[in-house]
Amino acid sequence: MSISNNVGHDNASKDTFERNNLNDILNGYSEWKRTGKIEAFVKQNQDLNENLECPEQVWVLPPENLTIDRLDAFFYAPELQSIYKELNDRMEKGDLTLCRGRDLTLRKKLSQEEKKELRESGNSYQYIEISDVTKFGLITRYLTGLFDELPSRGAYRVRTGDLLFAINNSSRGTVVKVPKEFDGAICTSGFFVIVPKDDETSNLLWYALRSEYCRKQVYYLAQTASQPELKIDVWNNLFKIPVPEGKHKERAAQKAHDFFQHIDALTKVDEFSFA
DSSP, X not given: OEXXXXXXXXXXXXXXXXXXXXXXXXXXXXXXXXXXXXXXXXXXXXXXXXXXOSOEEEOOOOGGGOBTTBOSGGGGOHHHXXXXXXXXXXXXXXXXXXXXXXXSOBOOOOOXXXXXXXXXXXXXXXXXXXXXXOTTSOBOOOXXXXXXXXXXXXXXXXXXXXXXXXXXXXXXXXXXXXXXXXXXXXXXXXXXXXXOSSHHHHHHHHHHHTSHHHHHHHHHHOBOSSSOBOOHHHHHHTOEEEEEOHHHHHHHHHHHHHHHHHHHHHHTGGGSSOO
16 A cells, blocks of 8 residues: 655646655555565655645555455555554553543534424524634634524534534644633534533643644544545544643643633733723
8 A cells, every 4th residue: 555645746736756756656566566575664755735744655554454444545554553553652651541532422413303492492593613713723703693594514502611623634633622602602513522521621632632643643534535524433433532641731731721811811802902
């Protein structure tokens, strides 16, 4: 298997001969065909401004490691396996604990009965789309309207302290801790809505889910070609979340606390003006 991040041109059709991966891949395949062996490699030559933000990778996958559920190269990528190994190594050192997606409580999507109640209430609701949120987790805009006036993608009703975790590959790394101003808002199905057991857990998970470990897992585990996203069964069974421990936990808690204090000050900016 191989993953190429450049085939001789960039997204603007500009020639990029020096970054063309295809010769490496062909040479690797030819060597494997000739000898039955290959020196697997991960080459960090990606351009972060292009669609494929991962390194060039070439490797051999034993047939017994294939699963009928996934035949795409990304699922078996060496960089993903190295992420899992590093997480396990750090867990053994006591730097962190690992939890799977299934270990966390997710808010359920609105049922038809609940949607009917919201529709018949006659109340207006805030609606949060992925494009309304920055990569830093700030809600910068939102829609307001009757439930029937909101986009049909509205799937969850969120509460203060919930974590909105973007599951679309293009938005990976976006994590929002719902502020009290959005308690009861509706959000898109483009998020998993995590319900932490307390505020400390909410802050630690917010900190952990924004890590490169989690961003890269979304990248490699996302499915479908047009709009790749993380599926619920993959989240439950394969996604590993590194929760800091020891000195790392103290640092994470302080960093998260400081960040949300800054956010609280920003949301009260209207109070800092001459009346």
